[in-house]
Amino acid sequence: MITEKKQKAAQKQAAEMIRNAGITITDEEAGSIEVVDFGLNNLEKEGVQVFTLVQTERISVKVLAMFPNQTEPEHWHPPVDDDPGKEETIRIIAGTVYFYIAGEDTFKEGFIVKGKDDCYTQRKEIVMKPCDQLILAPGEKHWFQARDGGAVMYSFSTIARDALDQFTDSNIVRITKVADS
Amino acid sequence: MITEKKQKAAQKQAAEMIRNAGITITDEEAGSIEVVDFGLNNLEKEGVQVFTLVQTERISVKVLAMFPNQTEPEHWHPPVDDDPGKEETIRIIAGTVYFYIAGEDTFKEGFIVKGKDDCYTQRKEIVMKPCDQLILAPGEKHWFQARDGGAVMYSFSTIARDALDQFTDSNIVRITKVADS
Numbered sequence: 026m027i028t029e030k031k032q033k034a035a036q037k038q039a040a041e042m043i044r045n046a047g048i049t050i051t052d053e054e055a056g057s058i059e060v061v062d063f064g065l066n067n068l069e070k071e072g073v074q075v076f077t078l079v080q081t082e083r084i085s086v087k088v089l090a091m092f093p094n095q096t097e098p099e100h101w102h103p104p105v106d107d108d109p110g111k112e113e114t115i116r117i118i119a120g121t122v123y124f125y126i127a128g129e130d131t132f133k134e135g136f137i138v139k140g141k142d143d144c145y146t147q148r149k150e151i152v153m154k155p156c157d158q159l160i161l162a163p164g165e166k167h168w169f170q171a172r173d174g175g176a177v178m179y180s181f182s183t184i185a186r187d188a189l190d191q192f193t194d195s196n197i198v199r200i201t202k203v204a205d206s
Numbered sequence: 207m208i209t210e211k212k213q214k215a216a217q218k219q220a221a222e223m224i225r226n227a228g229i230t231i232t233d234e235e236a237g238s239i240e241v242v243d244f245g246l247n248n249l250e251k252e253g254v255q256v257f258t259l260v261q262t263e264r265i266s267v268k269v270l271a272m273f274p275n276q277t278e279p280e281h282w283h284p285p286v287d288d289d290p291g292k293e294e295t296i297r298i299i300a301g302t303v304y305f306y307i308a309g310e311d312t313f314k315e316g317f318i319v320k321g322k323d324d325c326y327t328q329r330k331e332i333v334m335k336p337c338d339q340l341i342l343a344p345g346e347k348h349w350f351q352a353r354d355g356g357a358v359m360y361s362f363s364t365i366a367r368d369a370l371d372q373f374t375d376s377n378i379v380r381i382t383k384v385a386d387s
Contacts, residue, residue, distance in 0.1 A: 047228030049299065051337045079295045079362050081341065084265050086295070086362045114260045114267070118230065156232045160262065181260050181267045181362065 026202045027062050035060040039074035039090035046119035046177040048088055050076065058090075063098055064198030070138055073097045085111075085185035089178050091122070091171035096138055099125070099145050099168035099193040102161075105186055110163025113182040117153045120176030124151040124159060124169045135170045144194035153178075166193070207383045208243050216241040220255035220271035227300035227358040229269055231257065239271075244279055245379030251319055254278045266292075266366035270359050272303070272352035277319055280306070280326050280349035280374040283342075286367055291344025294363040298334045301357030305332040305340060305350045316351045325375035334359075347374070 027035075040055035059075040062068040072095055079086035091097070102111035115124070123135040128149030137145050147166050151159060161167055190199055208216075221236035240256040243249040253276055260267035272278070283292035296305070304316040309330030318326050328347050332340060342348055371380055 047230065049228065049336050054337065078297060079339070081293060081295070083293050083364045084295070084362060086267075086360075112262060112264050114262070114265070116259060155230050156235065158260070179267075181265060183264045 026064070026066060026204050027060060027068060028204050031068070032060045032203050035068065035074055035092075038092065039076070042090045042119070042175055042177055043076060043088055048118065048177070059201070061199075061201050063192070063194075064201065065098075065194075065196065069095060071096050071098055080185065083184055085180075085182045087180040087182075087185070088118070089180055091120075091169075091176045091178075093171060093173050093175045095175070096145075096170040097168055098197060099147060099166055100190045100197075101164050101166045102186075103164060103189060103191050105189055108163075108184065111182050111185055112163055113161040113180055114158060115153070115161070115169075116158045116179040116181070117155050118177040118179060119155055120171055120174045122153045122169050122171055122176045122178060124153055124167065125149060126151065126159075126161070126165060126167050134172075141194070144192075146193055207245070207247060207385050208241060208249060209385050212249070213241045213384050216249065216255055216273075219273065220257070223271045223300070223356055223358050224257060224269055229299065229358070241382060242380075243382050244373070244375075245382065246279075246375075246377065250276060252277050252279055261366065264365055266361075266363045268361040268363075268366070269299070270361055272301075272350075272357045272359075274352060274354050274356045276356070277326075277351040278349055279378060280328060280347055281371045281378075282345050282347045283367075284345060284370060284372050286370055289344075289365065292363050292366055293344055294342040294361055295339060296334070296342065296350075297339045297360040297362070298336050299358040299360060300336055301352055301355045303334045303350050303352055303357045303359060305334055305348065306330060307332065307340075307342070307346060307348050315353075322375070325373075327374055 074090040076088040130148040132148040255271040257269040311329040313329040
């Protein structure tokens with residue numbers, strides 16, 4: 026849960042990062058930025074800010090803003106009915122992102138949120154800079170982290186059903202609750 | 207058909223427009239920009255420049271750069287096998303775009319390429335500025351035009367099969383041939 030005051034402040038910071046990265050958005054769009062704490066009450070450490078540009082029954086386009094040293098928890102996009110699951114292409118717009126997927130353990134530059142080794146099981150590290158792209162197949166476990174400068178990236182995908190995403194950390198609740206401030 | 211020299215010059219101009227609009231692309235990506243004259247040998251009047259960011263079996267993301275007073279000919283995205291046809295969301299990044307779709311004739315600000323009234327049958331005009339979006343359903347006929355300043359826009363869609371697009375102008379060949387200069 027986050028307070029409305031904290032939500033607004035995070036939206037403002039994320040909108041500024043997105044605009045500084047060259048993406049023009051309206052004030053109304055800035056106010057629609059989703060501030061996600063995954064129900065962990067620790068937004069600065071585990072969280073993400075999401076601006077959704079397109080959401081149809083077939084495709085989804087988002088811009089993700091990550092604060093410095095913020096980590097998006099490990100998750101995957103499961104099959105839903107006839108859909109094999111969300112296929113997602115990440116493209117970095119600004120900053121450096123440490124991406125972790127299945128494969129040989131090459132963990133080096135990132136860090137694991139303190140005491141949560143069991144929640145971050147994928148340790149193949151991919152260092153991504155602006156213009157770098159990565160395709161995540163349906164069902165592929167992944168997590169990622171921004172370092173000191175924060176980061177802004179695109180997520181282009183087939184239909185997103187965020188509420189159905191699955192997480193390694195069983196304490197996670199995907200849809201963030203906002204308390205009256 | 208266009209010459210290689212003309213292709214390179216158009217790529218360079220389009221890359222500059224895309225970068226000025228805030229989209230960071232690499233030099234290699236700039237060199238991949240598709241210069242499309244639709245086989246009409248009149249690029250400045252009827253044509254478009256296309257930078258493809260993502261092309262998978264499920265989704266496609268392009269950035270379109272249009273030179274001043276350039277028109278993309280009327281076309282639609284037909285069904286292919288089990289696919290009802292491409293669903294496309296346009297979002298303007300820079301400049302003003304005049305978009306034409308089915309509906310009441312409100313044609314006012316744009317112009318029809320001289321002598322080609324029969325090739326531009328949709329006359330419902332939508333004036334689009336930066337951050338404006340429009341969803342084109344599969345099969346929906348459309349054409350669009352940039353005016354004096356040119357324009358840059360996103361096209362987010364389900365799988366693109368450009369070679370199968372259908373055009374009102376029967377002289378059109380979608381895949382542009384490049385001659386040795």
